[in-house]
Amino acid sequence: MAASKCTRLSEALTGQLLESVDSVLFDCDGVIWRGDQAIPGAPEVINTLKKHGKRVFFVTNNSTKTRKMYADKLGKLGFNATEEEVFGTAYCSAIYLKNVCKVEGKVYLIGSNAMRQELEKMGVQPLGVGPDPISGVQIDWANVPLDQEVQAVLVGFDEHFSYMKLNRALQYLCNPHCQFVGTNTDTRLPLEGGKAVPGTGCLLRAVETAAQRQAQVVGKPSNFMFDCMASQFGLNPDRCLMIGDRLDTDIMLGSNCGLKTLLTLTGVSTVADAEANQKSDCPHRQRMVTPGVSVSMKFSRRCNDHHT
Ligand SMILES: [Mg+2]
CATH class of the missing domain: 3.40.50.1000 (HAD superfamily/HAD-like)
Incomplete structure (x- = not known):
């Protein structure tokens, strides 16, 4: 070596x-x-x-912004930048689902509104954005209604991540034909002062563990x-x-x-x-x-x- x-x-x-x-x-x-x-x-x-x-x-x-949102932020901070120069995982995951996974139908999305927007732009219909609280008893959870048109589960950063979302992802991924994609595996988001919050990698690992499958990862x-x-x-x-x-x-x-x-x-x-x-x-x-x-x-x- x-x-x-x-x-x-x-x-x-x-x-x-x-x-x-x-x-x-x-x-x-x-x-x-x-x-x-x-x-x-x-x-x-x-x-x-x-x-x-x-x-x-x-x-x-970071999957929490669209290309446009990044271009706006860059401009505000004094960078000369355009949307076309931005490659974030919200945008790249949409390309991945479309071009690599060949998804034509719907996607169960654990993620943000920004991800939803990028998927919709690419002609992919996402389900699941927003809070999803638990209800009923365990046997109900295992029998949550599934949308038959869902062809993939995509996991990105989701501030509303919950037990029910984890459960829904598991139920979809029990179908071996349902594809499984993650935006990235970063486990912590570092903040100022040496602080950090849990990153998407933690959510993705939870879904992988529940589904007993490994995701295809889009990000660096x-x-x-x-x-x-x-x-x-x-x-x-x-x-x-x-x-x-x-x-x-x-x-x-x-x-x-x-x-x-x-x-x-x-x-x-x-x-x-x-x-x-x-x-x-x-x-x-x-x-x-x-x-x-x-x-x-x-x-x-x-x-x-x-x-x-
Ligand atoms: Mg960095």
Whole structure:
């Protein structure tokens, strides 16, 4: 197994790195913004990249917003961005259900209104958004009426997640022909001050456990989101740079897809994480680049044999 070292971004390397790519993919939370605040310098970096002819994409596992909602947020925070540059899991899951799962009918959705909107745009009819409280007794739960046109269960972030939703998903997934898709497996959503709340991965794991089946996952580090971008914009992976704050999603996506990768130290993963990753026995291919944000950055590439 080849070992390699982390490369900290320097000014000279930045120039070389930018010369070697045409497209730059940014994770959002922890990279260009934290909550509702832009990370200082990030809008300038992205706007400058675009001015110099680079294509920029925004790639997020967060399923709570449509592309339009993300484009609006980006604009408000000072980023020059369009809907077409946004690849979130609400949108990409809709493409996945349509193009990969070939769903023509309905989908039982554990998710948000934003997901419902993206599915409807794609001609998929979602059921289940909103609160679903329990009623009756256990034998009733096992016999909840099912819509025969449901062809898939999709699990994303759902603030109304409940025992009854879990039960309904299980009843649908007892049919082996019902497909099972999850937006992403992130188990925690980090918040300011070192706090966190449970992420979609917890909900997805609950449904997988109940159904005794594994979901097909759309979000990073799966290749699918990059495949969507690559097919829509004709991207050459070799000329793309993925910038993110998490080794297990962002950097892994880059690694899985053959992109150059840059780990920022503005979010979840730390230098210690990157170093521990370096010492592990998976082969790395380090790349660096940095758009010159006023934070220290580090490149890391992670092998894909840990999470496939
Ligand atoms: Mg992030």
